[in-house]
Amino acid sequence: MKQLFILLIAICIAGCQSQGNTGKQEPIGDTPVKHAPFYGVKDENGRINILVLGVDSRGEKHSRSDAIMVAQYDPKHQKAKLVSIMRDSYVKIPSYAKGYNKINTAYYLGGPELLRKTIKENFGIDVQHYVTIDFEGFVKIVDAVAPEGIEVDVPQRLIDDMGLKLAAGRQRLHGRELLSYARFRHDAESDFGRVQRQQQVLNALKDEFSNKASSLDGMFKLPGMGQELMKYVETDMSTQTILSIGGSMLLNPITEVQTMRIPVQAGYQDKTYKHAGAVLELDFIKNRAALKEFIVDEPKPVNESTK
Secondary structure, eight states: OOOOHHHHHHHHHOOOOOOOOOOOOOBSSSOOOOOOOOOOOOOTTTTTEEEEEEOSSSOOOSSSEEEEEEEETTTTEEEEEEEETTEEEEEEEETTTTTTEEEHHHHHHHHHHOOOOHHHHSSSOOOOEEEEEEHHHHHHHHHHHOTOEEEEEEEEHHHHHHHHOOEEEEEEEEEHHHHHHHHHSSSSHHHHHHHHHHHHHHHHHHHHHHHHHHHHHHHHHHHHHHHTTTSSSSEEEHHHHHEEEEEHHHHHSSOOOOEEESSOSSEEEEEEEETTEEEEEEEHHHHHHHHEEEEEEEEOEEETOOO
């Protein structure tokens, strides 16, 4: 049973769903404002788009999104997709006085709702729900789902940079070590390598969770694990919504998870702005087209031959 890991975690958590109209918003400066309720939009084709955020939080009231992803579950075509949007992407932030800034600034200034609006305005896609998890929550979830660790290839440069007491090569990393692995970016690949590792870690955790859920012993342990995990995850989804998604996934199991990254290859330039620092200035025509093809366009049925 291969499912998208973050959706499986979402089955174990509860939140409160809100609906309404945001109305007119005053210009936003560089100071965080009170986070607005989340006004997610339902996909007209029946797909479920969830904004998945890894938050750089150490207990402060306002924090930046360290990882920004859009997870999509398509029950009709039994597909799951994961889009990573690099945090230094230079985008237009709605109602922001300076116009453009890094996309993770949107979360810092206005939480999940402003980030949702920012993604919608810049890339033409919307999401229905959001899930956020901070660093400590990530550590706890990894250790709960994979108590024996996740096996990855650890380069010496990462070990030296993150101060890990490990030997280079294939190692099984536990929560805190795996967090360092997923966050490392001080090599030639920089944030691009980090995004790749984040997707690798999510897929590995998804496999661990699936293996655990498929065993009789694991199934009995899932309710208790869910109670523990819900302490570390925030979402707008109601319990009813979570159970509905979970039931749909059981009836329409996923066979693979497709991934992509924004910006796409040759779809950006390195730039520096005084108010934002070093950024990735996007070719929006190229990136919007690639994202639309990947996550919006209706896929062909599995049994339909290519013409």
